[in-house]
Amino acid sequence: MASTTAHAHDSHDGHDHHGPGPWTRIFTTTNHKDIGSMYLWFSLVMFFVGGGMALLIRAELFQPGLQVVQPEVFNSLTTVHALVMIFGAVMPAFVGFANWLIPLQIGAADMAFPRMNNWSFWLMIPATVLLMASFFVPGGAAASGWTLYPPLVTQGGIGVDMTILAIHILGASSIMGSINIITTILNMRAPGMTLMRMPMFVWTWLITAYLIIAVMPVLAGCITMLLTDRHFGTSFFNAAGGGDPTMFMHIFWFFGHPEVYILILPAFGIMSQIIPAFSRKPLFGYASMVYATASIAILSFIVWGHHMFTVGMPAAGQLFFMYATMLIAVPTGVKIFNWIATMWRGSISFETPMLFAIGFLCMFTLGGFSGLVLSIVPVDITLHNTYYVVAHFHYVLFPGAIWALMAGVYFWLPKWTGRMYSESLGKWHFWLSAISFNITFFPQHFLGLAGMPRHIPDYALQFAEWNAISTVGAFILGFSQLLFVYNVWSCIRSGEKAKERQWESADSLEWTHLPTPVPYHSFETPPDLRGAKAAH
Amino acid sequence: MSQTIEDVEVDTPQEVRENNRVTLWKLLLIVPVMLAFCASLVPLYRQICEVLGITATRSLVENTQVDNSRLVKVEFDASLNQKFAWRFEPVERNVEIHPGAIVTINYRVTNTLPYATTGRAVPSFGPIESGLYFNKIECFCFSNQTLQPGETRDMPVTFFVDPKMPRNIGSIALSYTFFDVTESVKKS
Numbered sequence: 001m002a003s004t005t006a007h008a009h010d011s012h013d014g015h016d017h018h019g020p021g022p023w024t025r026i027f028t029t030t031n032h033k034d035i036g037s038m039y040l041w042f043s044l045v046m047f048f049v050g051g052g053m054a055l056l057i058r059a060e061l062f063q064p065g066l067q068v069v070q071p072e073v074f075n076s077l078t079t080v081h082a083l084v085m086i087f088g089a090v091m092p093a094f095v096g097f098a099n100w101l102i103p104l105q106i107g108a109a110d111m112a113f114p115r116m117n118n119w120s121f122w123l124m125i126p127a128t129v130l131l132m133a134s135f136f137v138p139g140g141a142a143a144s145g146w147t148l149y150p151p152l153v154t155q156g157g158i159g160v161d162m163t164i165l166a167i168h169i170l171g172a173s174s175i176m177g178s179i180n181i182i183t184t185i186l187n188m189r190a191p192g193m194t195l196m197r198m199p200m201f202v203w204t205w206l207i208t209a210y211l212i213i214a215v216m217p218v219l220a221g222c223i224t225m226l227l228t229d230r231h232f233g234t235s236f237f238n239a240a241g242g243g244d245p246t247m248f249m250h251i252f253w254f255f256g257h258p259e260v261y262i263l264i265l266p267a268f269g270i271m272s273q274i275i276p277a278f279s280r281k282p283l284f285g286y287a288s289m290v291y292a293t294a295s296i297a298i299l300s301f302i303v304w305g306h307h308m309f310t311v312g313m314p315a316a317g318q319l320f321f322m323y324a325t326m327l328i329a330v331p332t333g334v335k336i337f338n339w340i341a342t343m344w345r346g347s348i349s350f351e352t353p354m355l356f357a358i359g360f361l362c363m364f365t366l367g368g369f370s371g372l373v374l375s376i377v378p379v380d381i382t383l384h385n386t387y388y389v390v391a392h393f394h395y396v397l398f399p400g401a402i403w404a405l406m407a408g409v410y411f412w413l414p415k416w417t418g419r420m421y422s423e424s425l426g427k428w429h430f431w432l433s434a435i436s437f438n439i440t441f442f443p444q445h446f447l448g449l450a451g452m453p454r455h456i457p458d459y460a461l462q463f464a465e466w467n468a469i470s471t472v473g474a475f476i477l478g479f480s481q482l483l484f485v486y487n488v489w490s491c492i493r494s495g496e497k498a499k500e501r502q503w504e505s506a507d508s509l510e511w512t513h514l515p516t517p518v519p520y521h522s523f524e525t526p527p528d529l530r531g532a533k534a535a536h
Numbered sequence: 537m538s539q540t541i542e543d544v545e546v547d548t549p550q551e552v553r554e555n556n557r558v559t560l561w562k563l564l565l566i567v568p569v570m571l572a573f574c575a576s577l578v579p580l581y582r583q584i585c586e587v588l589g590i591t592a593t594r595s596l597v598e599n600t601q602v603d604n605s606r607l608v609k610v611e612f613d614a615s616l617n618q619k620f621a622w623r624f625e626p627v628e629r630n631v632e633i634h635p636g637a638i639v640t641i642n643y644r645v646t647n648t649l650p651y652a653t654t655g656r657a658v659p660s661f662g663p664i665e666s667g668l669y670f671n672k673i674e675c676f677c678f679s680n681q682t683l684q685p686g687e688t689r690d691m692p693v694t695f696f697v698d699p700k701m702p703r704n705i706g707s708i709a710l711s712y713t714f715f716d717v718t719e720s721v722k723k724s
Contacts, residue, residue, distance in 0.1 A: 112556045179563045187555040191546045213566045221574030236578060247581045251574060314588055526546070 027122070030114030031520065032099045033416075035121050039096030040409070042124065042484070044090035047402075049132070051478050053081040058440075058474040061458050061467050071357065074281030074457035075143035076159075082130065082142030082146035083163070086263065087170045088128055090401045094266040095120075095177045097206050097408055102181060102418065105199045107190025107527045112183035120176035127169035134159035135165075145455055147252055148223065150237040150245045154230050161230070164223045171216040178209035185209075190509075192529030196290070199508040200283060203290050204269030208298045209264070212256045214301075214523035222248060246311050261300045263291060263397065264364075267404030268335055271357055272410050274341050277506040278354035279346030285338040292331035292338075299328045309380045320378045325375035328430040329368065336365055351503075352426030356407035359434050360399055367395025370445065385455070389447025394441045403433070406484060414502040415490065415510055422464035425487045430478035439473025582597070592611035603699035610697070613711035614643060620716040621649055627690070635699040638673065642690040645711065647683035653683040654721045655714040662709040669701035670708060677712060680721060 029035060057077050060068040069077065096336030099117065103110055111117045134141040142148065148414020153160055185206045189198070198206075225236040226248070235241025237248045260297060274281045283289065305313060339361055348354070370392040374380050383389060406429075414420050443466035452463045459467065500516050510518060513527050547555065610633060612626035623646040633639050647653055657677040661667035676691040683689060697708070 049654075066602055113560065175567060179560060182563055183556050183559040186559055213563060214570055217567050217570035218574040223570050225578075244585075247578065250581060251577050254577070517671070 006530065030110070030119070032103050032111045032114070032117065033518065033520065035111075035117050036096045036099030036101075037090045037416075038121055038285040039099060042121070043089045043091075043093035043096060043405075044091070048086050048481070048485075050084035050089055052079050053077045053084065054381075054490055055474060055478050057081065058471040060415050061459070062471040063468065064335045064459055064461055064464055068460060069457065071457045072140055072143055075145075075455060076135065076141035078455055079142050079145055079163075080135070083131060083167070083344035084128075084386060084395075086146065086259070087174075088124070088131075090263050090397070090405070091170075091174060093405045094208075094263075094401075095174070095181075097201070097266065097405070097412075098177075098181050098268065101412070101510065102184055102202055102205060102336045103188070104514065104522060105202050106185060106188065106193050106424055107509055107523050107529065108184060109521070109524045109526070111180050112188055114181050116176050117180050120173045120180070123169050123173040123176075127166040127173070130162045130169070131166040134162040136535055137162065147249075147414060148226060149252075149254065150226065150229065150248050151239070152228060154238065157305050161227065164227050167223055168220055168419065173222050174212050174350075175216050178212040181205055181209040181220070182213075188350040189321060190500070190523070190526035190529050192532060196287065197271075197529075200272030200286070200289055200293075201266070201269035201508075204272070204293055206295050208262050208265045211262050211300070212296055215255040215258045215262075218251065219259075222251040222255065225251075229292060234445070246308075249308045249311060250304070253307045256307065257304045257444045258297070261296055263401050265297065267360070267401045268293065270404045270408040270411075271339060271360060273506070273508065274353050274357045274407055275342050275361075277503045278351065278357070279343045279348050280505040281342055281346040283338070284341035285334070285477065288334055289338055292334040295331040296328060299324065299331070303328065306375055306380070322375055322377050326372065329372055332368060336361065336368075351410075352421070352423060353407045353411035353503075355427065355430040356403045359402045359430060360407065363399030363403070363434075363437070367392055367397075367400060370395060385453055386448035387444040387452045387454060391441050391444035394472065396446075398437055398441070399434075406433075407486075409488065411503070411506075412490055412510075414498035414516075415518060417492050417495070417515055418498055419491050420454035420498045420502070422488050425483055429480060429487065433481070434479060436476035436480060440470050440477050441473075443467075443470045443473075460512045550560065558627055575697070601699060602634050604634050606635065606703065607632045607698055608635055608701070608705070609707035611707060611709045612638075612641065612643070613709055615711065615713045617713060617715045620648065620655065620714055622653070622655060622714060624712075624714050633697065635669075635697040635701055638694065638696045640674075640687050640692050640694040642692050643676070644690055645681070645683065645714070646688040647685060651684050652682060652714060653718045654680050656680050656717045657712045657714045660711045663705065663710065666705050666708040668708070669698035669705075671695065671696055671698060680717060682721075 009039055025034070026038060026404055056069060057074065060066070099111065102108075131141075137158050139159050140151065141159045142156055142163040144153040144156065144160075148160075148163075155223065185198070188196075203356055225234070228234040229236050229238050230244070235243040237243045237245045239245065272283055272289060303325045305317055306325045309318055309321070321447055321523065350358075350437075351443055372385060374389065410421060410426055424471055447463055447470075453465075488509050498516055503511070503515070508525075509527065514522050555721060556712075609630055611630040612628065614624045614626055616622055616624055625644055627642040627644055631641060643653075656679065657718070659672075659677050661670055672693060672695045674692060674694040676693070681689075681691070693710075
């Protein structure tokens with residue numbers, strides 16, 4: 001993404017780059033900026049792949065009855081849409097940000113293990129090919145939902161095995177990426193960059209990376225048990241052999257709930273960079289932000305049962321998981337109120353990154369509230385597996401994780417490329433997304449409350465109107481994301497030259513200590529921050 | 537956070553590389569530990585379910601519905617429709633049972649005729665009221681039984697008496713009557 005050759009000679013370290021050509025370079029590069037860009041481009045492609053599947057799903061649900069796809073394909077689409085968006089779009093995009101920004105924000109020259117960094121990117125390609133190719137094998141792609149519940153998943157064809165293998169590889173890739181991130185943060189900070197001086201983005205990624213290393217092996221273990229149940233005669237989850245499918249749900253969600261926070265904590269970090277910059281005030285309650293993030297991460301290990309209130313667990317278990325879940329609203333609330341307090345009496349300006357940030361704040365809070373509703377056991381039992389749940393997690397994932405990513409791209413694009421995106425196109429992108437997102441997903445609350453179940457390609461007639469509206473919204477939402485692609489592309493190709501310090505109140509190291517665009521090699525001698533005031 | 541840090545030592549590149557290697561192995565160690573944790577969830581899950589009594593594979597519980605406070609005498613009677621030349625008798629004449637207990641007894645049937653015949657048995661109870669509390673789980677009655685010439689067969693009846701049966705019923709007579717249905721079977 002960064003146009004490196006043009007600026008290599010400006011860089012203070014005097015390195016020249018007549019090395020390998022562009023094609024060899026993308027395979028062999030160990031530069032954190034190259035790899036960050038590769039992650040971001042990859043996740044952008046996967047975002048549209050997953051989005052295409054979402055539009056097929058919505059097209060099928062436009063009317064009752066079967067029009068576009070057969071039920072088996074519909075189930076595969078919902079399954080792979082989720083897997084692609086989680087493991088192919090959101091997680092790699094945040095890793096891309098981590099690669100680009102963590103060395104810049106802590107004053108390091110590169111990541112701790114540059115070659116492992118390259119490898120963890122390239123592992124994702126065979127995994128993605130496996131996942132997408134599973135559509136074309138006999139039996140089709142996995143059709144059990146991304147949660148891969150047995151017994152349905154043990155009955156699937158070879159597509160399920162390809163999915164399991166793909167998840168194994170993606171898990172290995174994320175673990176390597178996380179080890180890299182933690183090591184970089186712990187060992188390679190510039191002198192004077194103490195832990196409690198790090199920008200919030202670095203903090204949230206430090207905590208997220210620990211979550212990833214802790215739970216990805218659990219996912220790997222539980223899908224390995226699926227694999228041995230399918231092919232090697234074990235009965236971990238097969239009731240006929242004395243196994244228990246409910247145990248799969250427990251193990252899966254022990255991974256699955258921390259995974260939810262893996263998808264959102266780095267978004268919190270990006271928010272904590274953008275909101276102070278456009279409010280022209282330091283982040284309110286920095287230390288409480290750090291502790292709140294850590295609390296959310298720790299609590300995420302003891303709430304998995306709220307995904308399975310209906311399996312018949314003892315009432316004491318339901319109560320425990322209900323209260324533990326509600327408890328997470330406290331540190332999350334701390335963060336939300338800190339952001340609001342940061343904006344309070346600030347000199348706010350509403351450039352595109354800030355619009356997305358404020359949109360995040362409103363919509364993520366709405367999604368959090370519907371999550372609180374779902375945490376109440378008796379309510380959850382009626383709403384379990386309805387469209388209310390679909391609405392809830394799309395509210396926290398699209399305007400949550402995705403908008404944070406969009407905001408982050410708009411925010412750092414001038415720094416990365418030295419060029420400015422089109423502010424008016426960015427605003428169009430935001431407002432079209434905001435309106436069409438709500439047209440798409442707000443009606444799904446009503447559908448869920450009225451009892452429409454998830455994962456089903458057909459529905460009763462009384463759900464027709466809201467589904468039609470939701471589909472119209474989805475198509476506007478999907479196509480308005482093309483504005484983003486165009487805006488980024490034209491910014492890189494022919495954007496106006498960005499200012500040396502595009503956002504004058506952004507005060508992490510990449511803004512204060514590095515020229516614009518960021519040179520290919522930065523901080524080869526770490527900046528000395530001893531005696532400097534903390535940035536936040 | 538506005539304290540200044542004046543006297544932090546700066547690591548040399550060699551020290552950083554060494555630190556990185558140590559951190560790498562520490563973090564890699566988390567992976568097998570969490571894999572082992574995942575594997576340990578399998579026995580742990582079984583244990584927790586057993587402790588909480590919510591296991592799906594629990595052993596069959598004992599029949600707690602037996603009323604051990606009284607005995608009921610059940611007498612078995614066998615009769616034949618008068619034109620039917622079978623030999624038909626209960627193996628035991630009577631049994632004394634606790635209401636709720638499941639019991640199996642046998643009737644013995646012999647076809648004394650030189651050709652195959654088909655019979656069908658119909659039960660009756662005395663006193664009639666006891667029929668409401670007499671539950672047959674398995675019975676040869678109401679279905680056609682074909683016996684070859686000279687064949688003898690034991691026909692089981694598995695039953696229990698409902699513990700809710702009034703205490704004033706002290707004995708029950710179960711009577712079966714076999715009817716010859718050979719002709720009607722042939723016709724149909």
